Amino acid sequence: MAEHTSEQIEKVITDSLISFGANAEDINRDAELSALDIDSLDLAELSQIIEEHFGVELTSGDVAEISTVGDAIDLVAERA
Amino acid sequence: MNDVVVTGVGAVTPLGIGATALHERWAAGICGIADGEGRCREFVATEHLSVKDARRADRFTQLALVASIEALADAGWGEGMPYDAGRVGSIIGTGIGGIGTIELNDRVMFDGGPKQVSPLAVPLMMGNAAAAAVSMRHGLCGPAFGTVSACSSGADAIGTAIRAIRHGDAVAVVTGGAEAALTPLSRAAFGALDALSHSGISRPFDARRDGFVMGEGAGVLVLEDGEAARARGARILAVARGYGATADAHHLTAPHPEGEGAAAAITRALADAGAQASDIVYVNAHGTSTPLNDRAETIALKAALGEHARAIPISSTKSAIGHLLGAGGAVEAIATILALRARLIPPTLGWGERDPQLDLDYVPDRARPLDLSDGRRPIAISNSFGFGGHNAVLCLEAI
Numbered sequence: 001m002a003e004h005t006s007e008q009i010e011k012v013i014t015d016s017l018i019s020f021g022a023n024a025e026d027i028n029r030d031a032e033l034s035a036l037d038i039d040s041l042d043l044a045e046l047s048q049i050i051e052e053h054f055g056v057e058l059t060s061g062d063v064a065e066i067s068t069v070g071d072a073i074d075l076v077a078e079r080a
Numbered sequence: 081m082n083d084v085v086v087t088g089v090g091a092v093t094p095l096g097i098g099a100t101a102l103h104e105r106w107a108a109g110i111c112g113i114a115d116g117e118g119r120c121r122e123f124v125a126t127e128h129l130s131v132k133d134a135r136r137a138d139r140f141t142q143l144a145l146v147a148s149i150e151a152l153a154d155a156g157w158g159e160g161m162p163y164d165a166g167r168v169g170s171i172i173g174t175g176i177g178g179i180g181t182i183e184l185n186d187r188v189m190f191d192g193g194p195k196q197v198s199p200l201a202v203p204l205m206m207g208n209a210a211a212a213a214v215s216m217r218h219g220l221c222g223p224a225f226g227t228v229s230a231c232s233s234g235a236d237a238i239g240t241a242i243r244a245i246r247h248g249d250a251v252a253v254v255t256g257g258a259e260a261a262l263t264p265l266s267r268a269a270f271g272a273l274d275a276l277s278h279s280g281i282s283r284p285f286d287a288r289r290d291g292f293v294m295g296e297g298a299g300v301l302v303l304e305d306g307e308a309a310r311a312r313g314a315r316i317l318a319v320a321r322g323y324g325a326t327a328d329a330h331h332l333t334a335p336h337p338e339g340e341g342a343a344a345a346i347t348r349a350l351a352d353a354g355a356q357a358s359d360i361v362y363v364n365a366h367g368t369s370t371p372l373n374d375r376a377e378t379i380a381l382k383a384a385l386g387e388h389a390r391a392i393p394i395s396s397t398k399s400a401i402g403h404l405l406g407a408g409g410a411v412e413a414i415a416t417i418l419a420l421r422a423r424l425i426p427p428t429l430g431w432g433e434r435d436p437q438l439d440l441d442y443v444p445d446r447a448r449p450l451d452l453s454d455g456r457r458p459i460a461i462s463n464s465f466g467f468g469g470h471n472a473v474l475c476l477e478a479i
Contacts, residue, residue, distance in 0.1 A: 019131075020131075020132065020135070021132030021135065037132065041136075041200060041203070044199035045198065045199050045200065048195070048196075051195070
């Protein structure tokens with residue numbers, strides 16, 4: 001199922017977070033989304049972008065489990 | 081009952097960023113209209129707002145936020161609010177709301193299906209978005225909502241804010257109006273009504289007037305309970321003396337031909353202010369440059385003010401910035417206050433050919449100093465009338 005590399009996923013997520021207003025230099029795998037000022041509306045947008053790019057549908061329950069950038073990358077990589 | 085005072089103003093208009101740009105450029109005879117529209121060409125949201133705040137806001141909300149930041153700083157609130165947050169409201173009118181967001185997401189849905197519609201679509205398009213954003217930006221926890229009465233929305237917001245303070249619902253209200261409807265659908269829709277100027281020229285009260293020119297922008301004022309403002313040593317710009325609101329109950333888009341509702345609103349605003357017609361030294365007209373409005377408004381002014389109407393300078397801000405729809409009443413209230421404070425009445429730009437039925441003094445050509453030989457404080461009215469037959473009039477006294 002490895003149609004998409006972890007690097008591709010990381011890039012899409014990172015670019016999305018930057019477009020939402022997060023500082024690029026603050027973004028790394030361990031960064032907490034809350035510390036990046038990413039909230040539920042941003043995550044709803046991120047879910048949409050992820051589905052469009054990778055065909056992975058994230059429910060609001062899935063999104064609620066994500067607390068760091070790495071969590072998001074891993075969750076998508078697992079399903080992509 | 082305490083008075084309600086204006087302690088800060090902020091504006092983003094086709095004449096530039098800031099309330100000072102609005103007054104000074106209009107008074108200098110500069111017109112902000114280009115290519116038949118009054119666009120805020122100097123406005124770049126991210127020069128004033130973070131990326132996050134800017135993308136969380138439709139353009140009408142962005143304009144309101146930037147005007148509100150200026151208004152709060154002008155009121156001396158830049159270093160923090162002087163009142164308990166729960167006692168400060170946010171009442172911001174708009175005629176249409178986030179129509180740019182609606183149109184964008186409609187296209188996205190048409191092209192890509194419903195799953196492509198942004199989760200931000202609803203919070204950006206909703207008509208209360210500007211009031212909500214201003215509340216959140218500044219931490220205002222008192223009454224917060226939008227007012228919707230087409231082109232009277234901004235004046236109705238201010239009138240409602242005056243009432244909220246007088247009634248004790250709030251000690252201060254950040255209030256005004258915002259509009260950003262220079263969009264394809266909006267242009268087409270107003271065009272279909274044949275409301276827009278074919279010449280692309282806004283020349284209120286002139287015989288050649290042929291419709292309004294659309295504009296965009298925002299005006300925000302800080303209103304405070306007069307006693308509270310004086311207790312904190314605030315610089316007071318003006319007193320929000322009165323507000324009158326009526327409806328024509330006549331036609332969806334046309335004003336009453338004799339301006340009855342408009343005249344009644346002026347009369348009510350004067351009564352609310354405890355002022356006489358003879359106290360009024362300036363009228364900031366609704367003056368849209370449509371054949372019907374400018375005629376009905378002239379009749380209404382004569383009906384409400386009597387012979388004194390002929391002695392008062394009357395000018396229309398829309399000659400310099402176009403018709404800002406739901407922002408108009410707020411921007412024009414600010415223009416009125418700054419004109420009175422400067423004792424300088426900006427002109428009705430483009431006026432040059434008299435319509436025999438419109439026989440008042442529309443201040444053509446250039447700004448005119450306001451003669452107040454008896455040293456009294458200048459009092460003016462600012463008119464706003466909206467599709468639907470809404471009439472809202474503010475009575476303002478400058479310090």
